[in-house]
Amino acid sequence: GDSGAATAGDYGAATAGNRGAATAGNRGAATAGNRGAATAGNRGAATAGNYGAATAGDSGAATAGNRGAATAGNYGAATARGKASTGSNGLSVARGNNVRVKGGIGAILVIAEEREDTYDIVDWKAVVVDGEVVKADTWYRLENGELVEVD
Structure with a gap:
């Protein structure tokens, strides 16, 4: 429930309520509510609500809500309405206001x-x-249609 924590092993699923933390092993799924943190291992899926942080390993998928941060490893995908970052050959997608993206070599931003x-x-x-x-x-952020580096 709210302010809770959940952990699951490989191929498992973990879900936590608002301000909770959810962690799942490789190929697992982790979901956390608003202001929560969700972490999944390689080939896993992590989802966090508004202001939350979602992290997935290589070939994983991470999704975060408004003002959240999503991070995925190499060959992964990260989507957010805040900040999105991936490793090499990943996909980083951000939509909203004053959003940011980054990626490794070969990543699509x-x-x-x-x-x-x-x-x-x-x-x-x-x-x-x-x-x-x-x-x-x-x-990077978008300014007048062009990418601009962010300090």
């Missing part, structure tokens, strides 16, 4: 800024991290 009142997309961009034009392991 997709970023979309939206209106605060209607959530309509104002601007968006998709790029591949090549290490030259778009640097690896560097946070």
